[in-house]
Amino acid sequence: MRKIFxxxxxxxxxxxxxxxxxxxxxxxxxxxxxxxxxxxxxxxxFCRDIIHWTSDQAVAYKINVAFF
Known part of the structure; x- marks a missing residue:
């Protein structure tokens, strides 16, 4: 199983x-x-596209659960 962190x-x-x-x-x-x-x-x-567009620069992603 893959770790999240x-x-x-x-x-x-x-x-x-x-x-x-x-x-x-x-x-x-x-x-x-x-x-x-x-x-x-x-x-x-929307989130998938943001991750795709930023994955070459970002080292992490933070999900704000209030929006889900």
């Missing part, structure tokens, strides 16, 4: 990417691009 892999990502960037996933349906609202899973699709 592994300090060694985060340290390695920080070293490789030379950043501490943590992206917050706080999708707000009222502020979201309307194209997402037409999808079956708008929150999932």
């Amino acid at each position: 592994d300090a060694n892999s985060i340290y390695e990502q920080i070293r490789l990417k030379k950043t501490f960037l943590c992206v917050g996933l706080d999708p707000d349906l009222n502020k979201m691009d309307p194209r997402y609202l037409k999808r079956k899973f708008p929150l999932f699709d």
